[in-house]
Amino acid sequence: MTPHELRTRLGELDAVVQQEQVALEHQSQRLAISRQLNALVYPVLTLPPEITSMIFLRFVVSASYCGSMYRRYTAPLIFLHVCTMWRDIASADSSLWAAMYFDFDTDYHRDAPATELQTFLESWALRAQSRPLSVDFCGDMVSRLGAARSAALMMRLAPKCYRGSSYIPDEHGPNYAFALAPGLRKIHLHRTSGLAVVAWKQLTVFYGDACSLQECTELLREAENLVECGLCIFGDNDGDFQPPRALTHMFLRNLTLFAPQEGVHIVVALLPLLTLPALHTFTLPDHKYDDNDADSFVDFLQRHSSHLVEMAVGRISPRILAPLSALAALQVWDVDPSFAYNFAALLEDPGVCFLPSLQHITWELEYPSSRRPRLQHADYEQLAQAISCRWRRNRAGGVSADVTGIRSLTLQVVLDPTETLADFHSLVDLGEKEIGLCVELIVKRSAQ
Numbered sequence: 247m248t249p250h251e252l253r254t255r256l257g258e259l260d261a262v263v264q265q266e267q268v269a270l271e272h273q274s275q276r277l278a279i280s281r282q283l284n285a286l287v288y289p290v291l292t293l294p295p296e297i298t299s300m301i302f303l304r305f306v307v308s309a310s311y312c313g314s315m316y317r318r319y320t321a322p323l324i325f326l327h328v329c330t331m332w333r334d335i336a337s338a339d340s341s342l343w344a345a346m347y348f349d350f351d352t353d354y355h356r357d358a359p360a361t362e363l364q365t366f367l368e369s370w371a372l373r374a375q376s377r378p379l380s381v382d383f384c385g386d387m388v389s390r391l392g393a394a395r396s397a398a399l400m401m402r403l404a405p406k407c408y409r410g411s412s413y414i415p416d417e418h419g420p421n422y423a424f425a426l427a428p429g430l431r432k433i434h435l436h437r438t439s440g441l442a443v444v445a446w447k448q449l450t451v452f453y454g455d456a457c458s459l460q461e462c463t464e465l466l467r468e469a470e471n472l473v474e475c476g477l478c479i480f481g482d483n484d485g486d487f488q489p490p491r492a493l494t495h496m497f498l499r500n501l502t503l504f505a506p507q508e509g510v511h512i513v514v515a516l517l518p519l520l521t522l523p524a525l526h527t528f529t530l531p532d533h534k535y536d537d538n539d540a541d542s543f544v545d546f547l548q549r550h551s552s553h554l555v556e557m558a559v560g561r562i563s564p565r566i567l568a569p570l571s572a573l574a575a576l577q578v579w580d581v582d583p584s585f586a587y588n589f590a591a592l593l594e595d596p597g598v599c600f601l602p603s604l605q606h607i608t609w610e611l612e613y614p615s616s617r618r619p620r621l622q623h624a625d626y627e628q629l630a631q632a633i634s635c636r637w638r639r640n641r642a643g644g645v646s647a648d649v650t651g652i653r654s655l656t657l658q659v660v661l662d663p664t665e666t667l668a669d670f671h672s673l674v675d676l677g678e679k680e681i682g683l684c685v686e687l688i689v690k691r692s693a694q
Contacts, residue, residue: 291331298332299339306342343373346403350385360391364399371403379406380432432474447471453502454478459512463490463519470495476502476529479512494521502529514539517546527556531579540566564589568600574650575606586625594632596639602649608656620660623669630672633683654684661689 247255293301305321322343325336336342348367355363371379381403388396407430432451446468454465455478462477469475475498501522505513513530528550543562547554548569555572560579565588567573578585586609592600611620633652640651659670667674667687676685 291329295335295338298335299342302336302339302342306345337373340373340375340377343370344377345380345382346370347382348384350383350387350390352385360395364391364395367399368402371406374406377406379403381407382434450474452476455480459515460490462512462516463493466495466498466520467493470497472498474498474500477504479503479505479516490519492519492521494523497524498522499524499526500529501525501527502531504531510539514542517542520546522550523553525550525554527558528554529558530562531558531560544569561585564592564600568592568598570601572603573601574603575608576601576604577608577610579610581609581611581621583621583625586621586629590625590628590632593629594635596635599648605650605653606656607652607654609658611658611660626657626659626670627672630676633676637683652683654686656686656688658688 302322302325322336325342326333346367358366387399391399431449433449434453446465447470449469450471451474452465452469452472453476458480462479465477466472466475472495503513503516540563543566547566551569551571551573553572554570556575557567557570557573558577558579559567561582564585567576578589592598593604633655636649637651640647640649643649655673655676657673659667659673661667661669667689670687673685673687676683
């Protein structure tokens with residue numbers, strides 16, 4: 247090589263050495279920073295594992311409403327991908343994995359092979375260890391996993407299952423679930439026909455549909471240990487039935503009765519037959535009931551007024567609620583101007599003692615595009631005035647007051663495109679007054 251070529255090559259090597267030296271310096275700095283980070287103790291990691299587990303469990307309860315546990319960013323799966331400590335805590339706490347909620351028809355796992363889904367579900371159950379399982383499966387499991395894998399999965403899960411919600415094919419029937427899961431205490435079924443030999447006495451929670459009046463009374467009579475029950479009641483095929491005999495259920499605390507319009511008369515016929523000494527919560531979803539049905543509701547509410555604390559109803563007259571002396575929480579669906587006016591008038595009237603124990607009010611409206619009349623400013627202002635009067639009446643009576651003050655108010659407010667929450671100043675002012683009232687406004691926009 248010529249002297250010129252040698253000098254050129256030497257310059258190139260000097261440049262490479264300089265780059266390597268810079269890289270080595272960067273590597274040294276990186277190692278130093280890494281050591282500093284490893285030496286740091288984040289406050290959240292100083293919590294005892296038991297406290298961290300309790301926090302995790304709160305998130306798991308919230309995540310159970312998301313519809314599928316397969317999503318990696320929901321609890322408890324997300325705890326496995328944050329840090330080693332969290333992964334160890336989550337893996338060791340079996341209570342985080344005791345509930346399984348899975349939708350086989352969702353798109354979140356559309357491309358996942360059936361073997362992968364089966365392994366995922368079985369691994370979840372293994373993390374639950376010896377804890378009883380609550381299993382909520384919806385969708386077509388057999389089509390998604392295949393008959394053999396579905397049977398194998400259910401055989402593995404059922405012995406640990408105390409609560410189940412899944413579609414049971416007609417050829418098996420609900421007795422199939424009880425045979426697989428002898429410890430089953432809570433169950434949701436799509437049908438209740440042919441349940442004569444079901445082990446009703448072991449159930450504490452039951453939700454089912456397709457019940458006639460006769461089936462409802464027989465079910466409640468047989469399932470004597472039920473604490474919570476929800477029935478979707480359809481009308482009898484022939485429309486002509488003999489009313490069953492009355493029954494008393496000693497332990498039922500939570501009753502939900504749902505009926506399509508053709509089954510409303512079944513609900514009306516069922517209520518006079520029931521005596522529920524432990525009833526705490528009664529839910530009667532939104533349906534149109536005739537004035538002739540009022541006697542049935544009033545009789546039922548009067549007989550349970552001393553211990554009925556929570557109620558959710560829709561499309562009934564506020565006067566039907568008058569006997570409920572112990573009612574503390576009321577949720578009303580599909581509130582219309584007529585109900586709003588009469589309810590506020592009764593609440594404000596100093597001459598009556600309307601719902602004297604009431605503390606929590608929730609009003610829900612129909613979807614904003616509904617053509618039914620919706621609440622106006624005057625309706626909300628009247629409610630605000632009634633609540634204020636109620637509080638003045640409570641304070642004036644002191645410890646011997648005949649009514650309680652309203653503690654919380656949750657309302658759905660439909661706004662026109664030109665309206666803002668500031669236009670509903672009466673409701674906003676309620677939350678700012680020093681009366682201990684919590685006001686939550688859920689805003690919906692009108693389609694107009």
